Amino acid sequence: MKALPEGVDIVTIYGPTACGKTAVACRLAEMLGGVVLSADSRQVYRGMDIGTGKDLGEYRLSDGYEVPYRLIDIAEAGERYDLHRYLQDFYDAYYELPMEQPKILCGGTGLYISALLGGYQLSDVPPNMELRAELEQLSLEELRARLLSLGGVAGECGEGSNPRRLVRAIELKESDSVLTTSGSDTHKGLRGPIFCLAPSREVRRARISSRLRARLEAGLVEEVEGLLARVPKEVLLGYGLEYRYVTEYLLGERTWEEMQQGLEVSIHQFAKRQMTWARGMERRGFDLTYIAPLEDPMETAEVMMASIFGGEKE
Structure with a gap:
């Protein structure tokens, strides 16, 4: 060591x-x-x-x-x-x-x-069910705009295409809960x-495309299919990227080509947000x-x- x-x-x-x-x-x-x-x-x-x-x-x-x-x-x-x-x-x-x-x-x-x-x-903010019911009626673009109006920024850690994370981020902002430097000595940076x-x-880009092909060949679709048997589809869709696109494919909402191409584009966009x-x-x-x-x-x-x-x- x-x-x-x-x-x-x-x-x-x-x-x-x-x-x-x-x-x-x-x-x-x-x-x-x-x-x-x-x-x-x-x-x-x-x-x-x-x-x-x-x-x-x-x-x-x-x-x-x-x-x-x-x-x-x-x-x-x-x-x-x-x-x-x-x-x-x-x-x-x-x-x-x-x-x-x-x-x-x-x-x-x-x-x-x-x-x-x-x-x-x-701070440990409990779920606001009334607010969540209201937000569930909004589109992704409307959720992003709502968060932006509260001083938040969507998309930098993957929540830009994830409705569940956007809703939670808005919930925290609405409650005036923000990520702040700890005032205690419990956990320093x-x-x-x-x-x-x-x-x-x-x-x-080459690595992302290659890895996506490898994951599909390794059984990604079968993995998501198994999860669908025990996890609500709304939850899987909320995990974004692979789980969202493959779930939509399994539900018949996308063809194989639409799933593969759309997923590849989304992963490339996600990588750009990570660098942002x-x-x-x-x-x-x-x-x-x-x-x-x-x-x-x-x-x-x-x-x-x-x-x-x-x-x-x-």
Whole structure:
């Protein structure tokens, strides 16, 4: 185990979907003898494996080393899971780990990462059923406009095409609940380098298209079909991206071609929003180090090691 430099609580790896975050995090974890803590809003759900890109095989390295991880498969599909619950689960996992064990925060949900690194807290606002009934009558565009009118911004962490997340964001804004810096000493912002994997636009698009084909071949449709047997369709539609488009296909609302093409376009748009979130973090004072991922995840992890330890070689 290699201790992180003094003053570093955690190493963060962020980036757009399909940029290889998990593979790099696992190589870095092996070098450090560390543990990976997921920051993905959908990988928390059991049974949602292919569509969320859990890539659990990445945690079993070719040399036989198994990378420990947390915050994956901790909720049932269909359960309500939000930022408030994630923060609770994260800190439970974080403080259960040995203090000296290096920790790597890895994921593409920018809101979760910003909340942890900024030491934010979110008041526990109960559902407002009257407001929800009103909002359910609105279109996506109307929901986005409503949130914007309240000072919120839709789309930067995936909620722009997710009615359930838009409704919850409006609910929080209507109650004057905002994400703010914690006034207590319970959870300070986590300190450490923030790496953003930033492949070129051409590479990113090629990876997204290739991965979508692989997921469809791996049984994505069958995974969603199984979920439909136990999870209400409205909930699956609310998970967005793969689960929304494949559910609509299974319900006969899209042809195979419409599902595949529409999903690919939506994933590309989502990746762009993830990079928009990264730039927003910089505007809010976070210091991000952008890295173009190399072909070999180990080489990318070595670049991070050199940055973390100031060029020190092992």
